[in-house]
Amino acid sequence: MRNIVIAGNGAAGNSAAEAIRRHNQEVKIVMVAKENLSAYSACALPDYLSGWVGREQLFIKQEADYARQSIETLWGRTINKIDTQQQCLVTDWEEVKYDQLILATGSRAIIPPVPGSDLVGNFVVKTLNDIEVIIQHQPQQVLVIGSGNIGIEVAEALHGIGCQVTVVELMDHIFPRLFDPEPASLIEKMLTEHGIRVFTGEKLLAISGKGIVQEAATDQRTIRCNTVIWAVGVKQNIEYAKAAGIKIGDMGGIQVNNRMRTNIENIYACGDCVESWDRLTGSKTLSLLWPNAKRQGEIAALNCLGNDIEYDGAISMVVEDIFGVTAVSMGMTSNDLGEGDIDILEEQGLNQFRRVLLRNDQIMGMQAVGVTSGLGAVMALMKNRTTLSEFRHIISDPDLRRKVPWYWPAARLLDDFTNCRQGE
Amino acid sequence: MSKSTGYAGQILEINLNEKIAERKDLNKEFCMKYLGGIGFNARIIYDGVPVGIDPLSEANILAFSAGTMVGATFPTASRTEVSAKSPLTGRFGTANSGMFFGTQLKNAGFDSLIIKGRADNTMYLLIEDGEVSYLDAAGLWGKDSWETIDILKKKYSGCEVAAIGPAGENLVRFASIENGYYDAWSRTGMGAVMGSKNLKAIVVRGTLGIRPHNVEKFLDVSWKARKLIESSPFFVPFKSYGSMNAAMPYGKFNALNANNFSQGCLPDWKEDFARSKVEEITNGHIACQSCIIACAHWVEIKEGKYKGLRMKGMEVTPIASFGSGCGMSLEASVKASEMHQKYGMDMVSSSGVVGMAIELFNRGIIKTEDIGYEVAFGDDDAILRLMDDIAYRKGLGNILAEGTLRSAQHFEDGAASAMHVKGLEIPMIDPRGRTSTWSLGILTNIRGGDHLRCRNPIENLRYNENKYNFQKERFGFDRPMYDALDMPEDLKPKAIDLENDTTDIAVMSRWSEDLINLFNSLGICIRPPVEHKIGPTVLAEAYTAFTGIQITPEQLMQSAERIWNLMKLFNLREGEKPEDSKFPQRFYKIEVGGKKLDEVQMQEVLRQYYLERGWDSDTGIPTEEKLRELGLDTMQS
C-alpha cells in the first residue's frame, strides 16, 4: 500500500491530508509533527490570549478526527533527517518509510540577539505553548517589538486584558508589509486613541533587568516593562531538508515548482517553509498566510496523488480587526510595487480609508480601513487580472453587468475617489 | 409588554433643547385604542400640542410612527406616518410614506419618535439600536436632500434617512420631509416643522429585530392577504402602470386640474398619454418594504433637454400636478419632480401655488416686475425658475412659499384663484369632472384638500355619470366584486346598491376614510388592489397573530374611527368652522366640460356624511354620544 508521509500538522499539512482523503480512501497517511497536539488555528492565538476564544475552540481537529480519516499521527517528533535514497524520514523516535513525502514544517518565530533578549519575560507568539507561557508570566507592562499582523493583534489582545501596551516598530509606519503609510497612520491613530502607545521609526537597543525583564531601551527612550513580545519575523524550518540536499531558495524557503515539487523525487513541500511566488507579479515570496498554505497543501496533495494541478501563486489578503474597525490589505503595497508607474486611487474619510493601487490599469493591491463591502469582488478582479477599464466597461453596460450582479458592491467600492494620483 | 408583540415596544421622546431622550413603554390598552402609525400620532399630537400655538414655534411636536405591521411579511406593510400641527393649514398636519424608514425605526427599537423643542444649533439625529446621538449638522445645512442623504448613507451604511432640503430650512410652509431619495412625507408642511426645529435629518438604523407573537399564524395570514391582493382585478394594471392608471380616465372625464383647474383636461393630454408613456420612459419596478405590487417605476429621460435624467418616478400625482396643473411637458414634469425631491417641497402644494401665480399673472394682477420674468402655463423654464424662487424664498417666491391661502391675501381678489380646501392645495382631481367618493374625500379630509385619505375601494374608472345628484357614483362591477369586499354585511348594502348599480358616496366615504385610517395605523399601503381586498377581517387576524393582542374586526374599525374623531377634535380645538368644508367657489360657479357642482346638493352629501359619522349634521361636530361611544368624551374640542 502506498504510504504518504506529511511532515507538519499546521494549515498546509492538514489541508494536504484532507485533500488526499477526499480523493483517495486507500493510501496510508502518516502525519509527523513536533507539537504534541492535534491541529489548532495559529491565527486565532491572539484571540485566545485576549480570552475571546477558549482553548478548546482553538482546535480545528480532534484526535478522533484523525482516526476517523485513518490518518496515523506521530506527534512530539523531531525530524533528524531525510534519507532520500531509502525514502525514509528519520525522527528522534523512529524511521518512517514513505512513498511520497510532503514537507509542511512551517516556520518559527525569531528573537534577534539583542542584549537582554535572553532574560525571563521575552516571548514570541507562534505556538499554543507560547501563549500559555505568556499567560503564566502575568504580563503587565508589555513591550511589543514589531508591528506586523501578529504584533498588532497581540498588542490589542493584551491591551484588552488590562495590560499597558507599547508597540515599537523599526520602520517608519506600522504594518510595514501590509499597509502604505497613510492607512497605517489611520490605524495607528485608532490604536493610540484606545490607549496603546505606538512608536515608529525606533530601534530597540537593549533589554535590561535582574534576571527578569524590567526595562527596555530604544534609540529614543527607555520603556518600563515586565514583558517583551517579539513579533519581528520568522525563519523557515528547513535545516533537515537542506541537509538532505533539497534545494533552498534565495529567500530561505524550500524551492518548489508550480506543482509544489522539490528538486528531489517524491518530495513535495508547501506552507510557510516554502518559497513561492506572487500571483500578480511573479516575484519570489515567502507567503506566511493561512489561505495560501491551505491552497499549497491541497496542490501538493493532488499532485502527489498523480493529478496534474498547477499552483497559480500566492496572493495576500489580511483582515485585521482594530477595535471593531475592519482593516483589510490585499495584494501588494506601494512599497512592494516600488517607485514609478503605479496609479493610486484613494479616499479618506473619518475612520475610513480606501486605496487602490494600479499598474497598467490592473489592480495590484487594495487597502481598506472601515470599509468591507465589495472587497471580495475586488480580490476576484485582482486574481483574474481584470483591468479597471474592463470592469468599468462591464458595469456600465446593462447587458454585461446583468451577468455579474455581484460586481455592484465592487463598483461602489471602486467609485467616487476624491483623490487620484497618476504614476509617472 | 412582552418581547414577542410585533411592536418594538417603546416610544422615544426627544427634547432637542435639552438633548435628552425619554423612553416610554407601550401598554396594551393604548395599542388597542390607537393601533400604531397615524393612531399613535393622533394621540401624541392631540395631547402634546398646546392650543393655538404657532406651528413653527418650538412648542410644536413632530411625531414619526411606523405602522404596526411594518417590517414583516404582511404584504405592503411599509408605511410610516409623520404628524405635527400643520404650518400650512393650522390643522392636524400629517403625511404618510413607505420604503424602509419604518422597518429601520422598529429595528432600532421604537414604534414612534416624538420630537420636541428646537435645537440650539443645526442638528441631525442618529437613532440606532435604542440609542440616540445628537450630531452637529453644520456640514449638512444648506445642502439639498439628495446631497444630505448621500453623505449620511455613506457614513452610516444600511441606514434610512429622513431629511429636509432647502425648502424645509427656509420654512416654506409646504416643505416636505424626504424619505430617502425619492419618497417623502410631503403634504401639510412637515418639513417646515422639522426646519423650525433646526433638525436637518434623522438617521435610523437597527438590528434589534421584530418578533411576531404567533409566527405560523402570521405567516399564514400574510400569505392569505397576498393571495387576496393578487386576485384583485386592479392588481395587474397597478403592477404594470402604478398610479398612472388614473391619468387616462381622469383626462377623459375632464376631471383633471388642468391649468389651475380652469380646463378639465389639456388638449395634448392624450387619452393614452400616461400609460404608453410609462412604457416609453421607464424600465424596472421599485417596491417598498414587503410590497408585492411594486407600483413605482424607474424613469430615464432618453431625449430632449432633460436627456439623461434618471430617477424613481412616473407617479400620477406629480405628473398631473406639473403636467396638468401647470401645463408642463412630461419631461419637465419629471425634472420638476426631481427638483422638489432635492429641495424637499410638496409637489401638489407647490404646483398649486404656482398655478395660482400664473393665473394671477394672466389676470394681470401679478405683473412681470413682481416676479422679474414672465410666466405662463406650459412655460417649463419659467415655472421651474419660479419653483426655485419659492424654495429659496426669493422675490415673489417668498410670498408664494406661504401657500395659496396666505399668499392669495397679498393679491387683489387672489382668493378667486387659490385652489385649496382648508388651506391645503387640491391635488390633481377636479370634482366637477367626476363627483365620487374620492372627490368628496377632498372636502372631508382631516388634513384639508387632499385625495389620499378617502377612496372608494372599488372605484370604477370606466364610468362617470353625474346623474345622481352628487350622492352616488356608478358601481359598475359584477356581483363577485361586491362579494369579495371585506366590509360588514350590514353596511355593504347601504354602501352599494346592487340593484341600481350605485355606490353611496357618503356611506362609502366614511367607510373608506376609516379603512384608510386603519391602513395608515397598521402601515399598509392604500393602493387599489390592497384597498379592494384587504379589510378588517384579515387585518384583525393579522394584528392578533402579530401582536398577541386579541382584537375583533369591529374593534379595529372602531379604533380607526376613534383616531379620525380625535384628529377632528384637534382641528375643532384649533378653531375649524363648519363653513371651512367647502370647495373653491370656482367649482360651484364655473363649468368645466359642461359641468359644475351644485352647492346645495354638495351640502346635502356632506350632511349625509356627517350623519353617517354620527356627527351633528349641520356643523359636522362629533356628538357627545359618538365621543362617549369612542371613549373620547373626556377630550376637549
Place this chain on the structure above:
Amino acid sequence: MNKQIMIDAAKCTGCGLCQVLCSLSKSHQFNPSLARIKIWREETRGVFIPLTCQQCVNPPCVNACLMNVISKDPITGVTVRKTENCIGCRACQIACPFEACSYDHLLNVVVNCDQCGGNPACVNICPFGALQYLPVNEALNTCRDAEAVRRANL
C-alpha cells in the same frame, strides 16, 4: 441533482421580503440584519441586487477560514459551516466575491445560505421571480436562454 438559487437582478424590486422571511426562518425574528440574503441597493440607479451564497465549487471562503469551519457538503454541494468553531473573524466575509456571508450578531458567527435544506424560504416568497431554485444545469441554461431571448429582441 444539486440545485442552486438563481438570481435575476433585473427582476428584483428591492421589496426585501426575502430578507424578512429569511431572518424569521433562521433567527425567529423579522430582522434584515440577520438575513442570509442581502439586497444591494443602488437606489440612485434604480438597481437592486439580491446577493446570497452561490455555492461555489471552489469557494474562496473555505480557503480563507482560519478555523476550517467551512466545507462543501459532498452530497448536496452546499457550502456548510460548523458554526460552533467559528470565531467570527469575518475573513470569509471579506474573501467572498458575492458579498454572501452574513454576520449573525446574535451568535457572533458568520453564516451563509444553506438553501433551507432544499426548500428556500426566500425563493418561495419572492413575488417577482428574481429568485429561482433550479438544478445547477438548468440554472445555467435559464441564464443563457434569458440572455438569448433578450438579445433576439434587440
